[in-house]
Amino acid sequence: MPHTRPLSDRYGRVATDLRVSLTDRCNLRCSYCMPAEGLDWLPDDSVLTDDEVVRLIRIGVELLGIREVRFTGGEPLVRRGLVDIVRRTHEIDPTVETSLTTNALGLVRVADALAAAGLDRVNVSLDSIRRETFHAITRRDRLQDVLDGLAAARDAGLGPVKVNAVLMRGQNDDQAAELLRWAIAEGYQLRFIEQMPLDAQHVWNREQMVTADEIFERLESEFDLEPAAEPRGSAPAELFRVDGGPATVGVIASVTRPFCGDCDRVRLTADGQVRNCLFAREESDLRTALRAGASDEVIADRWVVAMRGKRAGHGIDDPSFLQPDRPMSAIGG
Ligand code: SF4
Numbered sequence: 001m002p003h004t005r006p007l008s009d010r011y012g013r014v015a016t017d018l019r020v021s022l023t024d025r026c027n028l029r030c031s032y033c034m035p036a037e038g039l040d041w042l043p044d045d046s047v048l049t050d051d052e053v054v055r056l057i058r059i060g061v062e063l064l065g066i067r068e069v070r071f072t073g074g075e076p077l078v079r080r081g082l083v084d085i086v087r088r089t090h091e092i093d094p095t096v097e098t099s100l101t102t103n104a105l106g107l108v109r110v111a112d113a114l115a116a117a118g119l120d121r122v123n124v125s126l127d128s129i130r131r132e133t134f135h136a137i138t139r140r141d142r143l144q145d146v147l148d149g150l151a152a153a154r155d156a157g158l159g160p161v162k163v164n165a166v167l168m169r170g171q172n173d174d175q176a177a178e179l180l181r182w183a184i185a186e187g188y189q190l191r192f193i194e195q196m197p198l199d200a201q202h203v204w205n206r207e208q209m210v211t212a213d214e215i216f217e218r219l220e221s222e223f224d225l226e227p228a229a230e231p232r233g234s235a236p237a238e239l240f241r242v243d244g245g246p247a248t249v250g251v252i253a254s255v256t257r258p259f260c261g262d263c264d265r266v267r268l269t270a271d272g273q274v275r276n277c278l279f280a281r282e283e284s285d286l287r288t289a290l291r292a293g294a295s296d297e298v299i300a301d302r303w304v305v306a307m308r309g310k311r312a313g314h315g316i317d318d319p320s321f322l323q324p325d326r327p328m329s330a331i332g333g
Contacts, residue, residue: 006065007266007303009276009310015266017068017234018060020053021332022082023270026075028103029139030127032168034200034329036139042330046271050081052290054088056268056299061093063300070123072101072332074270083113090118099123101164101333105142107149111156122153123162123333128172129182137171154187162189164252164333167210167218176218184247191237191250197316198278198328212238212253219249234264254278260313267331274303276310278331281324 007015024042026034048056060066069089076082089098097120104124114122126146128134134143154161163183167173176192183190192215197204219225228239228248236259237250253259260277267275272287284306289299315321324331 004063004065005300005304007307009307011312013263013310014065015264015307016065017070017265018057018066019070019072019265019267019332020057021072021074021268021270021330022053022076022079022085023047023074024330025078026073026103026329027078027105028075028142031137031139032166032195032199034327039200039327039329042271046287048270048272048287050085052272053085055290056272056286057089058092059296059300059303061096063296064303066096068097070099070101074329074332075103075105076100077102077106077110083110083117086114086119087117094118101125104146104149104153106145108145108152111149111152111158115156115158119158121160121162122158123164124150124153125164127165127168128175129179130175133172133175137168150186150188160189162191164191164193166193166195167215168195169208169210173210173214173218176215177222180219180223180242180249184242189248189250191252193252194255196254196328197323198331200327200329202323204323206255209255211256212251213256215251225249234262254314255316258313266307269326269330274306275331276307277314279314279316279324281322282309
């Protein structure tokens with residue numbers, strides 16, 4: 001019987017939710033994430049193969065107590081082997097919840113295949129339902145493809161379908177109520193996310209960020225919000241019942257209302273590095289050991305050590321805060 005051990009840190013938190021970035025590439029150019037010309041992508045030979053990704057997930061599930069796996073990017077739908085990786089992950093342990101964070105471009109083509117492969121649900125990033133605003137933020141005129149992808153996910157049973165929206169001051173922060181009205185009508189769970197200092201350009205500015213308080217202000221001009229009954233646990237989103245429910249809306253206030261105390265997340269980058277926090281400044285390399293023929297036990301031990309160094313929180317409010325070198329597009333949601 002393999003020797004299982006928890007991914008615990010010095011603060012007693014245990015990571016059971018694994019976020020796997022399958023690529024740093026993306027087919028959108030969101031202004032708060034990367035420059036219009038894109039980035040220097042990871043060298044192909046540094047990116048984990050499908051077999052390597054599945055092996056690390058298996059080690060996480062079988063030896064380290066991982067109970068949730070979220071596939072992210074960049075944009076995971078651009079990864080050719082995605083459906084197969086999902087199927088093989090599901091086969092490791094069908095009781096492990098699997099999900100996907102995506103911009104939904106092309107989801108209309110693979111939603112059924114992902115559901116058949118065992119994917120449980122999707123989170124779709126969408127900041128506006130206005131064509132011109134979507135185009136301005138993403139630098140691509142692809143709103144209809146996203147809406148089609150969302151509908152396909154709902155029809156394929158990949159629910160509850162969650163929509164993550166970032167409000168940008170002067171761009172779409174006047175559209176919060178409109179987005180919520182639309183999400184309720186479509187049956188999607190909307191969550192607003194405070195913009196985090198993880199952009200590739202390193203131009204994040206706290207004054208420019210739309211805070212949770214401002215988000216509530218904008219929503220409460222039209223809706224009655226009350227805290228949802230269900231306990232939050234380690235979930236990033238604070239949930240609120242809208243107009244007495246059953247519809248809810250979430251706010252993920254990473255900057256102004258951090259939730260690090262209950263964090264149960266650990267991340268694996270597309271090039272095989274463990275990040276014990278979204279804002280970690282150090283990473284632990286598993287790829288080299290993997291390719292050097294290390295055993296599952298050795299890799300598991302290295303992963304456990306990586307978690308021991310996890311800091312209490314992201315430290316954005318500390319004067320000493322330094323934005324990580326690796327951008328959000330190469331870490332994943
Ligand atoms: S910032 Fe780091 S510690 Fe805090 S919730 Fe996010 S991943 Fe967890």
